[in-house]
Amino acid sequence: MGKTLLSDLIFRQAKKYGDRVALKYRDYSISSWISISWNQFAEKVKLASRAMVSLGISEHDNIGIFSQNMPECLYTDFGAYATRVVAIPLYATSSESQVNYIVNDASIKFLFVGEQYQYEVARRVQGLCHNLKQIIIFDPNVKKLVGDNNSIYYSEFLKLGSDESLQTEVDKRIEASNNDDLANILYTSGTTGESKGVMLHHSCFDFGIKAHYGSLKTLSDKDVIMNFLPYTHIFERAWSYLCLDMGCTLCINLRPADIQKTIKEVRPTAMCSVPRFWEKVYTGVQEKIAETTGIKKKLMLDAIKVGKEYNIDYLMNGKEPPAMLKLKYKFYDKTIFSVLKKTIGIENGNFFPTAGAAIPPKVEEFVRSVGINIIGGYGLTETTATVSFQWIDDYRIGSVGRVLPGVQVKIGENNEILVKAPTVTRGYYNKESITKTAFTEDGWFHTGDAGYIKDGMLYLTDRIKDLFKTSNGKYIAPQAIETKLVVDKYIDQISIIADRRKYVSALIVPEYSQVKQYAEAHGISYADIKDLLSKPEIYELFKERIDTLQQEFAHYEQIKKFTLLPEPFSMEKGELTNTLKIKRPVLLKNYAEQIEQMYQE
Numbered sequence: 001m002g003k004t005l006l007s008d009l010i011f012r013q014a015k016k017y018g019d020r021v022a023l024k025y026r027d028y029s030i031s032s033w034i035s036i037s038w039n040q041f042a043e044k045v046k047l048a049s050r051a052m053v054s055l056g057i058s059e060h061d062n063i064g065i066f067s068q069n070m071p072e073c074l075y076t077d078f079g080a081y082a083t084r085v086v087a088i089p090l091y092a093t094s095s096e097s098q099v100n101y102i103v104n105d106a107s108i109k110f111l112f113v114g115e116q117y118q119y120e121v122a123r124r125v126q127g128l129c130h131n132l133k134q135i136i137i138f139d140p141n142v143k144k145l146v147g148d149n150n151s152i153y154y155s156e157f158l159k160l161g162s163d164e165s166l167q168t169e170v171d172k173r174i175e176a177s178n179n180d181d182l183a184n185i186l187y188t189s190g191t192t193g194e195s196k197g198v199m200l201h202h203s204c205f206d207f208g209i210k211a212h213y214g215s216l217k218t219l220s221d222k223d224v225i226m227n228f229l230p231y232t233h234i235f236e237r238a239w240s241y242l243c244l245d246m247g248c249t250l251c252i253n254l255r256p257a258d259i260q261k262t263i264k265e266v267r268p269t270a271m272c273s274v275p276r277f278w279e280k281v282y283t284g285v286q287e288k289i290a291e292t293t294g295i296k297k298k299l300m301l302d303a304i305k306v307g308k309e310y311n312i313d314y315l316m317n318g319k320e321p322p323a324m325l326k327l328k329y330k331f332y333d334k335t336i337f338s339v340l341k342k343t344i345g346i347e348n349g350n351f352f353p354t355a356g357a358a359i360p361p362k363v364e365e366f367v368r369s370v371g372i373n374i375i376g377g378y379g380l381t382e383t384t385a386t387v388s389f390q391w392i393d394d395y396r397i398g399s400v401g402r403v404l405p406g407v408q409v410k411i412g413e414n415n416e417i418l419v420k421a422p423t424v425t426r427g428y429y430n431k432e433s434i435t436k437t438a439f440t441e442d443g444w445f446h447t448g449d450a451g452y453i454k455d456g457m458l459y460l461t462d463r464i465k466d467l468f469k470t471s472n473g474k475y476i477a478p479q480a481i482e483t484k485l486v487v488d489k490y491i492d493q494i495s496i497i498a499d500r501r502k503y504v505s506a507l508i509v510p511e512y513s514q515v516k517q518y519a520e521a522h523g524i525s526y527a528d529i530k531d532l533l534s535k536p537e538i539y540e541l542f543k544e545r546i547d548t549l550q551q552e553f554a555h556y557e558q559i560k561k562f563t564l565l566p567e568p569f570s571m572e573k574g575e576l577t578n579t580l581k582i583k584r585p586v587l588l589k590n591y592a593e594q595i596e597q598m599y600q601e
Contacts, residue, residue: 003526005209006081006203007177009245014042017221017247025071025252026262033251033265036071044071047081047308049170050161055110056136059084059173060182062106064120066099067114068092069252069577072138072154072405073231074240076112081183081202083173088185088197089232091578092118093571098195098578100125102187105430106197107131112154115139123148179203185429186234186381200234204384207422209242212404215391218350219270221247221583226268228253228277238385239272264345271346274356275363276580278374281344282363283489303332316368316395351375351392355385356579358460358483361398368397376400378460380447382438383407384423387447388458399457409453410444414464417451418444466584468498474556476504481557485549490514490542493569495582496559497595505598506562507591508542509569533564561598563591 013022016038036044057063063085065076080087088106090099092114099121103111105287109131113119119142120487122135135151137144144151183205185197212219225243227250229236240250251266253259263271289300310329314321321329339345351373359376367374377389378400387409390401403409407421412545424445427435438446450467451460462477469475478496481504485494512529518541519525519532526532542564550558569575574586588595 002178003174004081004177004181004183005206005245006078006183006202006241007084007174008082009241010038010042010045010078011082013244013247014038021249021369022244023071023074023250023252024266026254026258026265028254039075044158045078045082046167046170047158047161048075049076049082051157051159052079052083052085052164053166053169053173054160054163054599055157057083057110059083059176060086060087062086064088064090064106064108064111064187065101066090066092066094066118067109067138068254069227069231070114070138070254070258071252072112074250077231077270081177083457084172084181086182086185088187089230089237091230091232093578095571096121096123096124098187100128100195101195103129103132105187106185109133110136110307112136112138113142116142119151120145123151140506161325162417177202179206184237186232188381189579196431196434198381198425199427199429200381200384200425204283204423204425205238205241207406208238208384208386208404210424211404212242212386215389215404216242216351218392219246219248221245223248223269223350223559224251224266224348225249226251226253226263226266228256228259228263229272229274229356230256230578233356234381234385235353235379236272243270260345267345267348269348269350270352272353272355274580275354275359276357278354278363278367279360279487282366282487285340285366287489300336303336304366304369306332307337307371308365311368312365312397313370315393316397333371340370341372346372349373353377353389355379355389355400357581358479360483360487362487365397366397376411378449378458382425382445383419383447384406384425385567386423387417387419388422390457396455396457399454399459399460402456403458409458411452412444412446415452415461416464417447417449417458417460419447420444468496469500470498470504470556471500471502472556476557481506481550481553481559484545484553488549490518490545493582495569495584495587497588497598501599503560504557505595506546506559507565507587507594508562508563509567510542526565530566531549533566538564545580563598565591565594 002362018039019037021035022038022041024033027034063080065073065087067073077087090102092255103125111122111132113122113135119137123145126132136157137151138153140153179202181202183200183202184200187195187197211518213520225248227236227240274548306328310321310325335545353375355377373392375390377386379385379387386404387407388401388403412418448465450462450464451458451462462479466478467475468478476498481496482494485491490511491508492511495507496504498504524535525538573590
């Protein structure tokens, strides 16, 4: 079998790259980026692995990492892989009850925490989790609570690894490691019910990483990667491991809210993101065009038109663009498009993987038109991320690309996408009966997503679990409507209501700043946001925009009534998962009154 790919990945790369930069992170106390070489990275992993042995963490024990993205997350991950320990990441925003559930469910003995919030939550659950022996704190600025004589800081933890005699045991474990070892348990923050621990073995990562080699043709050790999504998310996690295996430099964004600033400081060549990031870029450009006048506006509109013709009408369809179009595109690429890319911070861009939700076709078309290589893809935690993805010169707007080599996909009952591959989970931790129902008799994994394959490309249509049936017996795919409407500059969040109802309605969180601007421009006075949203002129504004956007839907799929909400959906109120997906059952409960009002005759 031989040792696993991840158990000595960092040591192997340190031998190859030595003092070259492997990681960078932003030190907020001095507002600058600190570089960590491959040698330093390997040294930290070595200390972490020895420290685990020193603490008595046995092979196949479970440890938890409850933190935002930090270099320490990677040291701990790879320290665990070197010692055949299972690493379980928890979202930095997890609530007390979620942490309590995961720590107990997985019998976590040692919990590594990021900053003050995670430390305090961990301390509160420690009394309820009898397996939890110790908390280890990444951030040295965390203030320990009174009476806590048990928790230690990461620097103290690493000191335990300075005993070189422990290396013999670490080496023994690396050699013994094999692909049947469990690498991670990733708890999915379900949009319904309690979370399930997806077991990912080393075989999943080994196969997944190698399967991408031939497909990601331009990724190399010259790439500078921005880690923006949390490492807890399988998309960022698997992608980061692939990039480390390629010898790329990872730049770790510690605070998601700062991405607009950090992306300009790093100017990465690649970054994983969810479609929301590009939706905001699209809306920002649309606003800029709306504000501009005269020749400048004409040029911007023409640039996008030329970009669409060049990249989509010709190149996407495998046709050679005419000479005149090439010249025009070249001109706009050097002027308007390069300014746009520079403004975002991606003028060095190679390609940008995007997944986690449907990319609105309008947004994808725009991003591709201006010459940004957005790579739409599809996957699940249960499939170790990638099932399929597009490529720079091989894509179709609206598709999620070609299936990864070595992964099998077939379309089952109700057009469900079924997957079979070495990257598919072997099941859910401690949940035999749920594991059983997740697979067909002959071993295909039920994704719960509906779709079809056309010309070798995979297309998603809707989430089977999310299909609504109106009281008139009509089926509605809420995501299709939401994806269409969320690109409107006045709409920030939207949730469709239709299940067992006589018509479709919606809860809408407006983009408050835009609504305020509109009120100002139209002389609408108001006391507060709640008062503003209750104005008939504002309701009419939304009605008009919604009616325009939903024209292509069948009459029974169109929104008849909607409610504008003065507060956004939030994790605090339990309305969003850690990956910001809407929990429909919670919305139904929290907004029961507003929903009932929309159905009163």
